[in-house]
Amino acid sequence: MATPASEKPTRHKRRSSAMKPKAKRQRAEGNTEPAAETEVENAFKDDTDLCDQLMSRYSTSTAPHHRHLLATAAAFRSILSAESRDLTPTAYFLAGMENLSDSEALDSTAVAALSTLVSIATPLIPEKGMANDRATESVAVLVGAVLGREEALGVSTLSGVVKCLGVLTAKFCDLEDWNSVKQGVETLLKLSVDKRPKLRRAAQECLVEVLKSFSSSDTIKEASKLVLSLLKSYTPLAVSLNESETVDASNAEASLNSKHLELLHVLNLLKATIPHLSVKIGCKILAELVKLMASCFLPHTRNVFQIAEVFLTTSTNEVIGPHVEDIANSLASYVLSEEKNPVDTVFSAARLLKVVLDKLQARGSCSWMKTFPTILGRLTGLLSLEGDIASQATDIIKELINQCIDVKVLLANKGKSFDEVREGSQEVDMIKATCHVFELALSSCTGVPNEQILSVISVLFQRLGEFSFIFMEGFVVKLADFINHANPDSPETTYSCLGSAVVALGPEKILGLIPICFDANSLTCSNTWLVPILKDHVVGASLEFYVEHIVPLAKTLQRASRKVLKISVERKLLGHVCMAI
Secondary structure (H helix, E strand, C coil): CCCCHHHCHHHHHHHHHHCHHHHHHHHHCCCCCCCCHHHHHHHCCCCCCHHHHHHHHHCCCCCHHHHHHHHHHHHHHHHHHHCCCCCCHHHHHHHHHHHHCCHHHCCHHHHHHHHHHHHHHHHHCCCCCCCHHHHHHHHHHHHHHHHHHHHHHCHHHHHHHHHHHHHHHHHHCCCCCHHHHHHHHHHHHHHCCCCCHHHHHHHHHHHHHHHHHCCCHHHHHHHHHHHHHHHHHHHHHHHHHHCCCCCCHHHCHHHCCHHHHHHHHHHHHHHHHHHHCCHHHHHHHHHHHHHCCCCCCCCCHHHHHHHHHHHHHHCCHHHHHHHHHHHHHHHHHHHHCCCCCCHHHHHHHHHHHHHHHHHHHHCCCCHHHCCHHHHHHHHHCCCCCCCHHHHHHHHHHHHHHHHHCCHHHHHCCCCCCHHHHHCCCHHHHHHHHHHHHHHHHHHCCCCCCCHHHHHHHHHHHHHHHHHHHHHCHHHHHHHHHHHHHHCCCCCHHHHHHHHHHHHHHCHHHHHHHCCCEEECCCCEEECCCHHHHHHHHCCCCCHHHHHHHHHHHHHHHHHHHHCCCCCCHHHHHHHHHHHHC
16 A cells, blocks of 8 residues: 555655746746646555545645645545445546546536546556447547636647546557547647646657557548648648748747747657658658748758758658658758758758769759759858857768769770860769859968868869869969968978868879979978978879889988088988988
8 A cells, every 4th residue: 555645744745845946937828727636646656545645745735736635536536335345446537537528517627626536547557458449438438528628628638638638548449440549549639739838748648659550551640641731731820931031040939929839849749750651741841841832041940951851861762752852952942041041051951962962863863963063053152150150061061072972984985085084974063063163262361271171172182083183283373372372381281281282182182283302402392391291192193103203302401411510300300301201
């Protein structure tokens, strides 16, 4: 048996006082019922009399709804005991439902107490402890008793009823028969867009659990139709927002009316339910979602992107395939928009675009190639910003380069002249345009380029490999100019970027573009800063390279050192480095 409440008075006093702030918040929201008795329903046991457990928990509470709940439970126990029935959760549930079936004769206080008791008892009923027909009838009784009194009952009681509906529908109704589960699904769907956050969350969670429990294609299809119908009812509103003026991101939700907020609730519901809907209906929902995409920021933009991500990561090609081109175009338009879209949403669109481009590549589509360099150019503009924005932009650009520049296309041209490769396919044109974007970014730098642009260029060198000489020759010359003229103490990232160029092009081509010269007679030199880079990055060069370039340079430095009495430490070190290479 449960420990009597009188043995632990201190605990109950703390519980009672802890509920007061929450009660004030609920009254401020227009709910007259304080913190819910059902919030602790998981702590109830199915092998102990429910009335005893309630007495142990709430006997010291002075809250009116607790007093009504205890009185109701005590009355049921007396009736059940008089009829020699076991004091099981099922017995309490049935007694409560019998009284609720005549709810028109009850006031709101009685309905609240009965609903709460039923909500506590329902999760404790054992599996197969209720017939399908009884469960369907119980759903109808609860809906009829409660939905007409929503404002009077308060959020806590309603949330408990919602959870009860979820358990009845998913656990005890006939999941193969749509008529058995229809009312439960419809009610949960309706409450999933309710204006009260606690009730809305409870309804959405229960609806997802119900959808998960379905295995019959018929019930899945019918439930999916309801979700689609709900979305369609809000699509005109969303489209009207798309056609309106751009919304200030910082004040987006504050400017919305109740219908707009309901649209956001519908989209949040979609995000949670998409993985559990039928393929055919999912395809139709995605078509509706594409209509909600706009090139400028709107209050529902983030929600739409989140749903698109769920579709792209959980749905099959059967769902995504028919719409992938439209999604790609919409995302590209958003990234390229001249509107001042919030940077976080631009990044979200770019990441989604990366997933979509992967799917387009898998289908052999080339439609994305014309806009790809422009998209990279838009993101490259963010590299000059400080902090996390530049860092995120760098990561996204690198991922797009590695994913979308297909070296296999270039390898197919191996053996052809450079001019033949340059005049190649649409893929080659895209690579040329991409390199041009970053070369312009490099040229626009007034001083030494920042770490972000240099790291992106390094990835481009690495991705193109030996073909960098065809598309990135100008990069090497510009980087050398930065070191020679812009700043003699260039940051390490500049040298690292040229190191990537050395690995990609090979030392022979690099020295053809940046020759290292030393005049032993006049003791002048040029580009000697390249020697340490070669030392760190040259691996597996030909013997001819060493004989033609490195050995003569080392010998020249040694000869020059004999002509002067005082040799600089730097030239000594360079000579040793040359010999080390």
